Amino acid sequence: MTELLQNLIDGLGRGSIYALLALGVAVIFGVMHLLNFAHGELITVSGYASFWALGAGWSWYVMVPLIVAVSVATSLLIERVAFSRVRGADDFTLLLTSFGVHFVVSAIFLLYVSASVKTFPRPTWVTNTYAVGSLRIEVFDTVVIVVTVATLVATTLILQRTTFGLSLRAAAADFDTARLMGVRSNSVIRGAFALSGVLAGIASVFWLMRSGSTSPTAGIDPMLKGVLAALIGGLGSLRGAVLGGFTLGLAEVILRSRLPDSVASLTEGVVFLLIALLFIFRPQGLISVPHAERV
């Protein structure tokens, strides 16, 4: 029982980051019908910003808002430079463009910085733990879960209570009709990229605090996790994206803990196998979106 609770807490901590990434993927998919494989590059760019700023002696207190700002700026820049030019194109073109952005960003750091992994100091409290009964809980996991819940509540309030949120939800359901109602396509798409950037920025803070490193390909793993979580939850559903993130995090932690040592290194492979099984029996993901293909 203790082990299960321990896994639950660890899984929620890991799943929180995936949920934030998946939510960002789902928001963009909603308004553009774009499965954004460039989403992980927000973490790559934030990672290099952290490497340079922390190397120059900046503290993590300054880095937290800076990383979020860098992520938002990068997200908006990618939209402006790449995606705005293929807006309205077919799904395949959008998909190829997102892959293109991913490869271009990686290549820029590979060519102009270095192919090697760059490390930077992590906050000292990241590895601290505290005891609750027989459980050992990481301070980091606690912070991640609390901040993620607060971020999800704030995002929900934005989506439910503001005109921007209403416009975003309407555009996600039916973009052309939203435009007929006066919703400005530029504003809503850029707003979606900004929101996605904020969510990825918060995820980046935790991802980078945990890893303490970056590289030209650092964005691949978070991108895969974000996209997979969005798919598991049901592409097109914001609630599904969050659910998918937590499900993926829990599955990883529980499998890593339960699998025999001899196959523990295959945890990710087993997770992918389970996801494949899920899609065979429930191709629409955990939450199906009625009517529209968008959010």
Added chain:
Amino acid sequence: MLEVSGLTTKYGEISALREASLHVGSGEVIGLIGPNGAGKTTLLNTIAGLLAPSGGRVSLDDEDVTGHSPERLLRSGLALVPEHRRIFVNLTVEENLRIGGVTVPSADRPGLLEEMSERFPVLRDKWTTSAGYLSGGEAQQLAIARALMSRPRLLMMDEPSLGLAPLLVDVVFELIDALRAQGRTLLVVEQNATRMLELADRAYVLRSGEVVAEGTGTELRDNKDLFDTFVGN
């Protein structure tokens, strides 16, 4: 108010609309009738900015608005109730109405919401219900109310009675009549030509993307050959 001249719209190489011209004066109710595939919806969608014309001109109060985006046209006072209603099924009735009012000053929105709840009692009763649970008639009323939230100077409706039970068709035509009594300017595409011609000040008949006739309801109804050939009901 609305002047459309020589409007042509193509889907690839196929012309769905061929040099269509029409005029809508302030306070008029204009019908657009014709058989399936005549180009009626294409004409409305082109005027509303959803489709880019390959030729011709659309002007609103003498201002050239050809090719303007739907959001810009709405701000110019031109609203469309699209075919199949296209209400946002993931939003509540109130949220659908709120999204209809995004272009009006925020201070005016509560008053408009109040006005819609009084004008459409059926919606008031389902204010917080997801729009996906509305019946066809309720959804059509929501679509019309949503368009009215923007306080349009010209309201276009595409097949407002399509797919509705006869009793609900009556409700929709009563609604159009009420809007007409208020002096609203309407351009309505309607399959139910007989009912539309009773209501409209004038009507245009489309066939194969071309405007082939124009006249008052009486004139078009009395031209039996034209009516039977082009409208068929």
